[in-house]
Amino acid sequence: MNYQTFLPHSDLESLVSCYWTLEIPKKASSEKQRIIPDGCIEMAFILGDDIKRYTSQDKFILQPRAMVLGQTIEPFFIEPTGYVNTFAIRFYPYGFANFVTMPIKDLVNKETPLQFLFEKNSAKELEQNIIKAKDSRQRIEIMENFLLQKLKDKSTIDVIVKQTVDALFSSNGSNSITTILKENLSKRRQLERNFKKQIGVSPKQLGKVIRLQTALKLLLNKKRDNLTKVAYESQYFDQAHFTKDFKEFTGINPKEFLGNENMALSSLFYK
Template identity: 30%
Template sequence: MKVSQLNLNSQAKKLIQSVFVFESDSHETEILPFYADGFPGIVFFHSEHPVTVFVGSESKVMDPVFVYGQTIEPIRIQIEGPFFFVMAQLFPAVVEETLGIPVTELTNSCWTLPTSEWETEPNFTLAVENHSSLLAKEALLDFILKKGEKFRPDPILHVCLEEILELKGNCEIGKLSKKHGLSERTLQRRFQNYVGLTPKQFSSIIRFQTSLSQLNGEKNPTLTDVAYASGYSDQSHFIRQFKSFTKQKPFRFREKI
């Protein structure tokens, strides 16, 4: 299986955090694991076989274009090749403002987009007919950009989100709310409606993602080094939070990489 990440232009970056493409020409079945990353998204895939999403003990066979929300629980996607699977991570408010799907209703769930919303876009059909991941990327990006033409982010909440990302989740919510002239309770309420998570939850996820990147890196750091570099108070705190998002202890997770 080949995995790649797209370079986005300035226009796309107003709506999209990142785009990943998974593709395979073999007939093998692949399991794509996903963990909490702080961003909902939209997927366009093609396989001649059913594609199933597993969340905990529940499973669901998905249609070719679907939207997913904030993920707290680990998610596994089973897909049999040949296939392409294009995933665009969206800034949270984009989902509700451009697709009309309440972000708070999407947490740990998926929402199939009706075929009528995308089948008239020519590149979707061409991508399937030609089994082309290139056309699939173009189709999904064009669809998002067209839907998001009138999107305008909440200036305060978007800045708060970007500050949490820049600090890799290591920020005090009280200081953040005070900096932007909001009470902590008001920030929490508005942020949850905007992002689908509380500021504390979002910060925890971004800190977890920082630790995940380090574990997946080439330097093979100790768990203590990962914990402190990611901003955890100690190794036990890191292990507890890592396990809450992956259902595995970090040393077991690293053994499977």
């Protein structure tokens, strides 16, 4: 696997986490890969062979070749049909809402073709330019020109929503909304309403995903191999609480995670 990440332009760094590329040679047989939530929204262009996304144990759809994957709050499986070549943009949770008019909650747990999010001809032109680009640097330049143009006509994200997301990340997802809002508890209902519209999920759901990412990094980077210590350092109440959340978002328990062939791709992304 050849996985690379690239930093965004300074004018986009508060909204875009990174650009990434993934290349995997065609294999005689490919394993299903379990994809788990990471709290971000991604725009992806499939430049290689098609990729299956399983909707049940044995039923699947082919992922759109130019799409946005909204917030996910449950794991799902994908399977390459051959050569993998993907170019993608990873947005911060509050980032993508600055470029579209559609409520972000309508994108949750699914792939949405670009033509449903932007003007059809504009989306098609962007896809063709990305396909024809000679390398990743040129694709990033094309993408940034597109995003910066869209940004000119869009209002900035709700300040309370951004502050809440930043507080969740800085506390590794452990801060409660009551703690974050402090003296502004009267704005809680407004926050939760705007949060779902602009982020796609509730503050509590995003916090749980962020806290899980902290635990995953400890496991993947082998900083901790004792599950009780992982649970403690990730701010879980106890190991049982950690195991419950882990299984909710990954579909397996922590002991099954490491070395699982179906988790190779997620392990690459979350290290």
